[in-house]
Amino acid sequence: MNTVIIGCQWGDEGKGKIVDLLALKNDVVVRFQGGNNAGHTVVVKDKTYKLHLIPSGILYPGKVCILGNGVVIAPDALLQEMESLVQAGHSMDSLYISERAHVIMPYHRAMDALEEKIKGDSKIGTTGRGIGPSYSDKVARCGIRMVDLLEADTLRKKLRSVFLSKEKIFQAWQEAWPFSLDDLVEKYTSYGKQLQSHIVDTSLLLEKLLKQKKTALFEGAQGTFLDIDYGSYPFVTSSNTLAGNACSGSGIGPTQIHKVLGVAKAYTTRVGEGVFPAELKNAIGDTLRSQGKEFGTTTGRPRRCGWLDLVMLKTAIRLNGINELCITKLDVLKGLSSIQICSGYSYKGSRLESIPASDEVYQKIEPIYETVNGWNEDISSCISFSDLPKNCQEYIKKIEKFLEIPVTLVSVGPERNQTIEHS
Ligand code: IMP
Numbered sequence: 304m305n306t307v308i309i310g311c312q313w314g315d316e317g318k319g320k321i322v323d324l325l326a327l328k329n330d331v332v333v334r335f336q337g338g339n340n341a342g343h344t345v346v347v348k349d350k351t352y353k354l355h356l357i358p359s360g361i362l363y364p365g366k367v368c369i370l371g372n373g374v375v376i377a378p379d380a381l382l383q384e385m386e387s388l389v390q391a392g393h394s395m396d397s398l399y400i401s402e403r404a405h406v407i408m409p410y411h412r413a414m415d416a417l418e419e420k421i422k423g424d425s426k427i428g429t430t431g432r433g434i435g436p437s438y439s440d441k442v443a444r445c446g447i448r449m450v451d452l453l454e455a456d457t458l459r460k461k462l463r464s465v466f467l468s469k470e471k472i473f474q475a476w477q478e479a480w481p482f483s484l485d486d487l488v489e490k491y492t493s494y495g496k497q498l499q500s501h502i503v504d505t506s507l508l509l510e511k512l513l514k515q516k517k518t519a520l521f522e523g524a525q526g527t528f529l530d531i532d533y534g535s536y537p538f539v540t541s542s543n544t545l546a547g548n549a550c551s552g553s554g555i556g557p558t559q560i561h562k563v564l565g566v567a568k569a570y571t572t573r574v575g576e577g578v579f580p581a582e583l584k585n586a587i588g589d590t591l592r593s594q595g596k597e598f599g600t601t602t603g604r605p606r607r608c609g610w611l612d613l614v615m616l617k618t619a620i621r622l623n624g625i626n627e628l629c630i631t632k633l634d635v636l637k638g639l640s641s642i643q644i645c646s647g648y649s650y651k652g653s654r655l656e657s658i659p660a661s662d663e664v665y666q667k668i669e670p671i672y673e674t675v676n677g678w679n680e681d682i683s684s685c686i687s688f689s690d691l692p693k694n695c696q697e698y699i700k701k702i703e704k705f706l707e708i709p710v711t712l713v714s715v716g717p718e719r720n721q722t723i724e725h726s
Pocket of ligand 1: 434
């Protein structure tokens with residue numbers, strides 16, 4: 304059984320811990336989109352791992368970890384992450400990187416900063432990792448791929464034509480262009496050499512593994528509402544974050560996917576700019592931020608916090624074909640006398656059927672809330688659903704009823720064992 308794990312909100316749903324947990328029961332873990340804009344925190348005993356690119360499956364010996372063709376890779380960041388994992392005693396022998404994955408070059412990071420500067424007040428609030436510009440070059444057919452790092456002459460030829468256009472853009476904006484063709488060729492072919500044994504045709508590798516009846520976990524990065532097509536455009540990331548992209552981002556067909564597990568936080572958070580109907584710009588939002596340690600794994604930015612938004616979750620279920628849900632960070636809601644759940648949107652006095660495509664309209668909708676009772680008990684050591692306080696159980700049941708799918712996992716703390724299976 305091959306499973307896709309998808310975030311149902313704006314990223315940071317706690318997928319890393321769930322992937323880590325499920326990696327134990329699978330043989331292969333695959334990333335299929337995004338880059339080192341993602342950030343996964345995984346706590347194993349007394350060690351905290353912050354991973355940005357490498358799937359958290361790497362923490363188990365022998366699991367095959369794949370960075371698929373849909374991922375954009377900053378080789379410098381990848382090598383650093385590999386090095387820190389090796390230092391912590393993990394082997395990189397079964398890490399594979401698609402030869403077709405696009406590379407994030409230093410000029411992509413510079414371009415990311417420049418584009419944000421040009422946008423001014425309308426900036427996206429990107430992670431600054433060069434993700435958008437790298438995907439832009441991929442679509443514009445002037446990207447550099449991992450395979451290009453293995454051949455100096457090819458890399459030089461491709462970079463020469465990139466330099467011709469990009470240098471002019473920087474000059475036009477009176478920005479410095481501090482890149483030298485020779486330096487880049489030298490540095491990036493050196494990265495290629497260091498990564499050579501990991502760079503393969505990962506589609507072929509996956510096919511072989513699946514034929515051997517190995518099971519794969521496809522790890523979505525970011526979240527449903529950062530999707531380039533269905534997210535709150537333009538305040539989105541530059542890839543398709545939806546489950547469907549697990550196929551084209553890793554070189555397999557849809558018949559190979561058997562289950563889609565959605566992961567949602569018990570409340571909502573967002574980093575960067577953009578619409579957030581259930582946002583709490585008050586003391587409750589501050590409490591959620593401090594109790595939930597809601598600061599970005601990648602950029603350290605404070606996350607905006609708000610109530611759970613079931614309209615978003617219902618939409619995420621449709622867009623991804625989610626059959627089961629995992630609710631994370633339920634322990635963070637402790638101590639609130641009442642909790643609100645957004646169960647509808649109203650616009651100009653009418654209830655909306657779905658999320659509006661227009662960001663301008665979405666900004667103006669009013670959330671419709673239902674109020675439920677909170678709980679005061681610390682639930683972080685609960686090991687079964689029946690251990691949870693009654694109001695806490697009711698909260699989960701309400702989510703299941705509204706969404707019409709089962710919540711099969713509930714996470715009550717960052718540790719692997721702080722996870723309740725619920726049938
Ligand atoms: P980019 O992906 O760096 O281009 O950023 C685009 C938007 O996606 C910004 O609002 C980022 O804050 C957001 N974003 C990108 N990656 C993540 C993530 O892993 N978690 C949460 N937000 C993210």
